[in-house]
Amino acid sequence: MNNFQYTRVSSPAAAIAELSKDPLAKLVAGGTNLIDLMKYGVMAPDKLVDINRLNFNEIRKEKGILHIGSTVRNAVASANGDVLKYQPLLSQAMLSGASPQLRNKATMGGNLLQRTRCGYFYDISAPCNKRQPGSGCSAIEGYNRMHAIFGASDSCIAVNPSDMNVALVALDAVILVSGPKGERKIQMADFHRLPGLHPELDSTLDKKEIITGIVIPDNNFAAHTTYLKVRDRASYAFALISVAVALEMEGTMIKDVRVAMGGVAHKPWRLTAAEQLLKGKTASLQNFKTAAELAMKGAKAFEYNAFKLKLAPNTMVQALKTASGIKA
């Protein structure tokens, strides 16, 4: 690992100041992704700014709104009573990611900024537009089994690896950030971006901004949520396909619904057309299949990931069945 300077900050303003004066500085909290990438030489910040002493480690519920600080550990958030009671989908998604040891370290803000696990991104001898803009994409013609089926570009077909992000986009979360120009809120659906011509940018967060927290608005989904993750082993593996489903049921009628997919795109993939179709309909296998068919509109596979075109709708139907509790 290249050597670097290390500093601890005790206020968000100090963190923002460090980022403002040194464009090669990076914030570190859990470090489970960043330190790994630094060992590989994929990222080489000249300074790490430790934000663990900032006061962003609180979970609180006010008037139905759940606020989770950005340095709350994934293990803590997933076991929190309010999260389990009001937003169980988030807990389910987080518990299906990584391992207990990693979740003990990894933070909410860090997970939002988790970088892709594309093997070519990690391999510093291979061209990769995300790691080195303009060098080319090795995955398009390479071993692309884990890669995108939605929203890819000629520059990049990598996927966002986070499970947490899939639940957050389904729950209409809002990301709270602070920067040199003050505070702002970013809708979760707008936080991550598609690769387009700039796959080096994963999110719309400015380099001088710091994530301070995540807000989840009130909803009535708690009784009917499912996070279904399909992967190469039973646990501790990234998703081939994952589906987050949240339903508000009235008898057998779907009063409100959210569906999002992971492992399919450069960002957590919200399926709004399928949601529109299901809203107000009866929870039935036929309706779920029709919605899944609609969800797959525009999907495009590469040489090694064509299986996702079948696995994705099948996983979505299964997740909808589980969340709604229908037998068929």
Place this chain on the structure above:
Amino acid sequence: MTGSSRRDFLKKSSAITAIAFTPAIAVKASDLKLDEKLSEAMEQMPLNIEINGEMHHLKVEPRLTLLDLLRERLKLTGTKKGCDQGQCGACTVHVDGVRTNSCLSLAIMNDGAKITTIEGLANGNELHPMQEAFIKHDGFQCGYCTSGQIMSAIACIHEGHADSETNIREFMSGNICRCGAYANIVNAIQEVKAGGKI
């Protein structure tokens, strides 16, 4: 040959090999201790850390991982380096009572923390109940993952995740065993959990 003398032998022989293959000028530089002066000039930061009940006041480079601090600086080689990438769990230690991968943690970020490693479990000659149970149930074959498995297993019980075989398997999934001792590891954890001693 015992473990420690084998380790000393390897160290000496690799040092001799290093000198044999090093250009004369570098040997001269190392005679003058220039490389040591160079590394001292690089930023060293103070680190106060408690490891297995003993306080250490150290100076470390920011890039030193907790794992390398334990193994290379403090010679606590019970904690193993498997993948060094957070994928195998062999490096699992407890930081302030919570299990973490020491390979993905910078030593400097653990300033003020209390670390427990496999060396800190036994009470004198009396093994920790989890160590006893791993021996009784053959919870290992080659033994390389074992320190990490035991540290994780203890945490698994403390966290309340050892109430069923399914939960034990899920919450032990961060520790990979290539010999495949999983079934025996689960048995060991279940016995310790039932014993109620930890």
